Amino acid sequence: MGRIIVETTIENMLDPSHTLRCDALVDTGAAYLTLPTAWRDRLGALTALATVDVEMADQNSIQGVICGPVLL
Numbered sequence: 261m262g263r264i265i266v267e268t269t270i271e272n273m274l275d276p277s278h279t280l281r282c283d284a285l286v287d288t289g290a291a292y293l294t295l296p297t298a299w300r301d302r303l304g305a306l307t308a309l310a311t312v313d314v315e316m317a318d319q320n321s322i323q324g325v326i327c328g329p330v331l332l
Contacts, residue, residue, distance in 0.1 A: 270295070270303065273329040278304030293332060294324075303330065 264286040270293070272278040280302050284293075294314075300306065306327040314324035 268332060271331045272304045272306065273331050275304045278302065292326070293330070297325075300327065306330070 265283050266286060268282060268284045270280045270282070280299060307329075308325050308327050310326045312324050312326060313321050315321055
């Protein structure tokens with residue numbers, strides 16, 4: 261199997277002046293778009309919707325924040 265990488269633009273739906281362009285790895289088993297916390301400020305003011313436990317690749321669990329709305 262290969263890796264699928266796509267060039268994408270992520271936009272704050274409530275403030276389109278805040279956009280982020282990046283290459284994204286497509287994970288067909290993922291449920292959500294996952295971004296580094298350090299990028300959150302670049303998308304402007306986002307609403308924190310929930311805090312969830314996230315399992316990392318090394319099987320450790322950390323707290324993650326679901327934010328939005330964004331347009332992919």
